[in-house]
Amino acid sequence: MAKQTPMMEQYSKIKAQHQDAFLFYRLGDFYELFYDDAVMAARELEITLTKRNNGSSEGIPMCGVPYHSAENYIKILIDKGYKVAICEQVEDPKTAKGVVKREVIQLITPGTVMESSMLKEGENNYLASLSHFTDGSFAVVYNDLSTGETRIALITDGWDAVIHELYSQPIKEIVVSSNLPEQLQTQLKDRLNVTLSYQDEVNFNAEYRNLSENINNDERLMKAFSRLLNYIQFTQKRSLDHLQKAEVIELKDYLSLDMYSKRNLELTETIIKKGKHGSLLWVLDQTVTAMGSRLLKKWLERPLLSKTRIEKRLDIVESFYHGFMERDTVREALKSVYDIERLAGRIAFGNVNARDLMQLKKSLEKIPELKAALYQFSKQEMTELADALVYPEFLLDKLEAAIVEEPPISIKEGSIINDGYHEQLDKYRDASRNGKQWIAELERKEKEETGIKSLKIRFNRVFGYYIEITKSNLHLIPEGRYERKQTLANAERFITPELKEKEQLILEAEEKSVDLEYQLFIEIRELMKEHIPELQHLAEVVSTIDVLQAFATVSETNNYKRPSFVDNKLHIKNGRHPVVEKVMKDGAFVPNDISLNEEKHILLITGPNMSGKSTYMRQLALTAIMGQIGCFVPCEEAELFIFDQIFTRIGAADDLVSGQSTFMVEMLEANHAISHATDRSLILLDEIGRGTSTYDGMALAQAIVEYIHDHIQAKTLFSTHYHELTALEESLSHLKNIHVRAEEDNGNVVFLHQIKEGAADKSYGIQVAKLASLPAPLIDRASTILKELEGGEAGKMQHQNVHEEHSIKEEQNSQLSFFIDSSSEAITEKQSKGEHKVISELKNLDLFDMTPLDAMNALHKLQKSVRK
Template sequence: MSTEKLTPLMQQYFQLKEQYSEALLFFQVGDFFELFFDQAKQAAAILGIALTKRGTHNGKPIPLCGVPVHALDHHITKLVKAGFHVAICEQLEEARPGSVVKRGVTKVLTPGTLTDEKLLDDKRSSYLCSMFVAAESVILVFGELLTGQLSATMMRVDDWRTIETQLHRYMPDEIILDGLINTKKWQAILKQMGFVLSEPVKGFVGDFPSWIAAFKGEDQSLIKKSSSLERALECFYLYLKKNQEEALAQFKQIYLYRSDDFLIVDAATQRNLELIKNNQDGSAQHTLFTVLDRAVTTMGSRMIKKWLLSPLVHKSQINHRLDAVEVMVKDIGMTQQLAELLHDIGDLERVVGRIALNRAHLYDYVHLMYALAHIPKIISLLDSFKKSALLQRAVEAIGNFTSLHKLLAAALNVDSSKNWLIKVGFDQQLDELRELLAHAHDKVVALEQQEQKRTGIGSLKIRFNQVQGYYIEITKPNLHLVPDEYKRQQSLINKERFTTLELSELEHQLAKANTEINFVEQQVYERIKQEVFAEITSLRKLAYALAHTDALIGFALTAYDHNYTRPVISDDHAIIINKGKHPVLGAMLNQEFIPNDTLLTDQEYLWIVTGPNMGGKSTYLRQIALLCLMAHCGSFIPTESAQIPVLDRIFTRVGAGDNLAEGKSTFLVEMEETATICTQATERSLVILDEVGRGTSTYDGLALAQAVVEHLYHRVKAKCLFATHYHELTKLEEELPGIVNYHAASKQRPTGVLFLHKIIKGAAEGSFGLEVARLAKLPDPLIDRARDILNELAKNGHGLYVPVQKEMVKEDENLKNKALLDQLKKIDLDNVTPREAHEFLYRIKSDLQFEK
């Protein structure tokens, strides 16, 4: 855009806009940050603020919107979370009449490079992802700026499900997508999944080899072996070099992992089990994370979330966590003391991260000082848990920070009444300068008293403000006493302001002293910051160890409060659960939740689960998956006892929903998820399938359901719970050893069916769909007609068509009597209780009164 015929301010705007063309440019003008042209229209629509106009360009008004300086954080948070890049252009000097204020971009914010605590979700880690697509492979690099952690993994380019799983493990805030091949297809897929994409930086000069040279030797060797990994890292490097250069120095090693280094929990399973977000409103309410998150710091909460999305697959590692939780539960008093100390420490991980990035404020260093004061007591408490190798390793990782704490305690000013960084008594030169300044202030008081006496004006005052500096203030009745050498500065309604040569000289001395104090104080502060930075690697280890400890405390407090037990991690393949409860519903319902047993062995490894809707089948299926996942995270579980094998994957195919964004029907989504299970599950997997085939015709659905069961039985041999309404599948128990029938128990009562929420052996007698319909208050004539159709279908055997009624039969007296007789026939007079009989009579009376 041409800068001709523009005001000097707008010319400056266009020059900066050209340098940051991909970002919304927040341009400071006095007390406001302003946006112009199309950017103003975009921002105003998202922020819900007024769009106005100022000046013209090419004969057209210039669109404008703005936000106050003090409200900037709130507004840019909205924009960054919406996927925008934001460049903050600040005034770099005081405004002077007749000249354009010098301005410059001080920071660029993108979704994956945020470090300010006001812009981050405190219970969610923030990752920047570099995704590089090669001819045969895809590389994913995940970097977390505030922890300096860098991870990478490689997958086949055609293994989309594994790629999706890894992306959902980290849930990056921003993905930089690059590749040797056309990435448009990948762009479309990633956008449909809700990820924010950014273009790779091109034509930007950097020194990638030097950055990699700072990594450990073994890491450098691994990187050089893979040109695709090198390209993905270079993409990551260049993006940060342009947008957050100071963050690059934090990454000094890379963790390379395989997707099967952790229990594989794919995106569908995360969603179906509601691990982190619920399926109602997307919040954390009523999720497994909320149940287990008893951590007392937000860094501990983030660690628990990471563990839930990356469960362990090595028996020794799982047992190390379980050992730690066990000793903490056994000595809950000590654990609660530890929790109180960690609560006071707070989110040390992000404090250390901001210090490492040189973005910390005085309060961050004060926070660190208070945190370090607690370290000796924390070490003492942790050291008492001798039976936990994990907690003893935490003691070793914490280190000794006595000297650093003494330095910060001696140096940092925590007295809010004094606007100082450094305490009195820490630096001799600074103390001397402050003493001189104090004497200079005494001179101001002395000069005021001298002038009162000399002029005879008792009300004369020497005052100060930021605009005028020092001045003499005299009320109007005393103006006739003002000496000739007084120079008038300002006239007000009831008073006037003056200065003198002596006051100006004194003011100059004070300003000089303040400048020198600020300079020396900043030097001292920088020296302290450097001494803290010298310990940054140790401080990172400390923060990680404390976050780890806090996550274990969270597990221990949950286990203690809900009476969880330690699962036995076994070497065989059996899943044996005695009186297990759903962890989320069990916590909500407490004693009302009915526990169930599970016995999945090599002899009975594929269950066909039938029974009525609302009988508890789906809850039970999710319960088994959740209990196994919790055990792999190292958590105690809500059972009386349990034996859990080391699994490689947990798959769940439950519920149904369209994916309209991708143009996929409910049935197609169901089949895709089932296909993933059939092709990726192994003998060491747990498979949960609920109502496979219900999204199509009865015969197609039954055929597919049986074929899936047979495939899992013959080829996969995974531990599997298969819930279905196709009762024909229960006959497979007779033909295929290893398949066994279970059902959700119910009891017929005069008032209707009673769901017992117990899973017991054997096939269900029916689905009780009509009973559920009655509970839903469908009209009685409709339910009676459905029963007639059901009876006709049963008589026809193979036919699935019953001639329609020309019109709905009116609910006449005979039909009412028939319905009453049908209910009476169902009563088992030998087993009915007095209470059930009483309820039945009340129900009949209530129905008759309603009809009247």
């Protein structure tokens, strides 16, 4: 192997410390990548891969990106889950001996992004840390570095609870100990699709002691918090003054939504397209600011359990709802408020520019207008909100005096600070401006005295100021007037001692002016940094106002009503699905009532496919969630029950990542519900048992309903096509049958989408298949087969063997029919010996190896023997 050059030796040493990241190694105006980094980056960024000669015949793979546009390339890598280590020169090349010293000044990871171009305005960008303890508990810490928000939760319900908790948050990266069991690490990566990072050294930094005040010396939470802080310090390598005090989340204070329910209910994104459009968030998000949009999403992910807190939000929403003119004033004011939360983060982080400070200034200017609008409501809750809108007003005065109205992006090239702000800066600017005026006057005078109309005085960074005269006019120059500086193809460049003297004065003034402007900008930034907590508090209040006015706006637009909260019952009059009604034509959605109470807390729903059973179930859950986040709900009237948990099993999908079939996913979700639900929970189960054979599915469905009824007493909606289950209304006192009404007209089904009491008469499966445009011969054949299967006693007997083994042993004569209804005939002890023989033959039939036609023929033969 050829000996490395000193520069490549330096690169290799730095790269060895950042093996899991792309090393962007600064060389002049480019960030260069070498070896495997170069090969991978060229592929991921679609840039040219070249080679660097390092004394070997093969050369070193390399590629590079321009320094000025590096942010775009870094974003691509971060979005793909990679990390990027930024390596810069940390000493002046003019004074360096040998290779210029370089260091990694920042490690950019998916969870530690600060650049606004890499962040989505309305979404948090969470870095999480996970710590596990010997008592089986886990601690999860969330941090959004762009806002400084930090939250921490202790989970004592096992690993599944950890996965459900992490799934519900927009996490891009999780920091763990390398000692976390490998199978758990694999689950984190595969189930959550996040970047996994490691931090084994955990030492609490006393500098951040104030951030841990809310942790109350809990060693587990302190360790988890320290792991996250240590990782942020390692990656960012700078002061983190904008980090907020860690908020300890008591999970018991919020409605629990497991990963299945959050996905099935499409709260923040749709199942298929994984986008906001079509989700509940899409309907409710009438916020005006980016920070309001983020807060709304957080509220949706953690609905409240406290009736007092819910009612307080509803009081404010009601004030906004009725004070629509004042609400419009609030919305107009909010439109000029920028993302104060992230601006504060950028100020503390040191990557704020003058345009960012102008955004802060414009935001602060709108606060008095916002306060005045809130005071117009004359309600205590609104006055409290207005009073909370406080900030150091002198900051606005400072920004007004210091920063020009339209500053450049760069903070190192001047033109940032207002005239009149700093005396010395004004002097430099005066010298520069007067000098340039002198240059213009000199050019006019030289043209006049030499008679050369095309004479120009120009400037470049190499020669400074010079006089340029075309060759055709050189004969007009008086002898000895100028000193020749440079010869071009068609012109000559000259200087004079007086011109060079003025040049020195101008350039010195401009250079000192730019340097002084930068220093003044840093001073202003540091002043802002001292007041970050006040700015963050202001951002929190503005965000809350924004979300609550959004609730009022969407409630007025969509005719939502304020709910009341009662114990042990739930009644919704003419309830609607908030998302479905938005995507349907006006007036097309059919509203329905729903009632649940202590007497009837299970509703068994039957009806055809496509009739609206799943919509009816989902709209209850979404209505409950909307109420518990403090929003009005889609109905005419609503008395809501405050649910502690919502569990859903709606829809069918394989979990390919975990290698689980549709039926296994169905059973896992059902098990999660019945294992964790309480009598204050809501359970929605749709078509349980359809993923297996009819007998298995029906048996499981009935057993699940009975278990919920007898052991959990949770409010439950259970939809099914097993019509035999409707007989449970006779044996389960807390169960009630309802159905979705449909009618048949000349072989076509008409869905009325109306919920009625009682059981449906049939499922209309063939009619639905007809609506799906299956071939007519196929539909006709299916109709014929259905009539044959329903003919005679075959239709009555096709479900009789569900629990055959134990039923015949216990009550052979009375249990032939697993589901007994008014059309069933009980088998009495007076049956003949011939009938007992039929029962024995029926028992020995292997139905799973028979076609439907064979089964029908066998049943027909047995029936004939009984009728003899």
